Amino acid sequence: MKRINEYKKLFNVEKDIELKQLKKTYRNLVKEWHPDKFQAGDDKAIEAELKSRQIIDAYHFLVSIAPETKAANLEDYNTTITSPIMDWQHKGMLLEITFLDGNTYEYFGVNKALYIKLCQSDKLTRFAKRNIFNSFIYRKIKKREVEA
Template identity: 50%
Template sequence: MPTFQSPLQINTEHLRILHSNLTTFAADKKGSTITMKRIVEHRKLLGVDKTVTLKELKTIYRNTMKDSHPDKFVDDEAGRLEAEEKSKSVIEAYHFLVSINPETQERYREEYEETTSKSNIHDFYYEKQILVIQHLDGNSYEYIGVPRNTYIKMVNAESPSRFARRHIYGSFIYRKAGVMAED
């Protein structure tokens, strides 16, 4: 650790570390906003709020797809390309919103609770405020809006499974990310 001649003297290494920490903090805050912003944008695209039922969501999705289906633009190439892009966005938004819908989570709650309470973590990784946890039973879940510092605490925890049970499960919006294939 360097010694300073006056209390106000700071070397360039300390400034670099301070800048790095502030940049990481800002990126972490931005990532959280981006993740929640994604949910808001998907809801806005389909014109729904967080209280929408699966049945309503399906009806809205089908009507939106009818209005913007690329096959409606046979002679208009620019319109067809625009409709393709919009329909891709609508499909992505629909599948994402279905996966985080309370009805979907309620339907699979027993499986989720079985996995999170009895199966240890096989692997986990973090990208853009999304924590993906793969369990030994093959199930994998994405937790949305997880702060970077929570992920770092999980990495450093003696037991990531115990840490997740105490601080991740039940604290963040989640969705099933898939099932690992058997070898």
């Protein structure tokens, strides 16, 4: 959640993320902080390099959790969450779930108590469908590998 709030603050996003506005803000920030605008070796150039990387990461992150992106990928997401859970990890308030179909999703804001209940559940997928999948902000982080 901290990362989400940090990135929203960087892009001046209040509540809902609109892709059109996000793209416009991204372009303006990249123009402002592009490393080529500063002289090489200067402290400002180093700061601009770090800031531009942060802007790019924030943009891709916010696009991945935007409602428009979720709506476009809803059918694939619904197919994935019916697949059995293969692996899961919890760190802080972030739950990472890997499904048997090869897709991996991050769920933000999952507390330790809920994670413990997930671990103790005899039917992981059923528990996650009821308590996690549609209750928390999520994003796809790894796609299934396509065999040739």
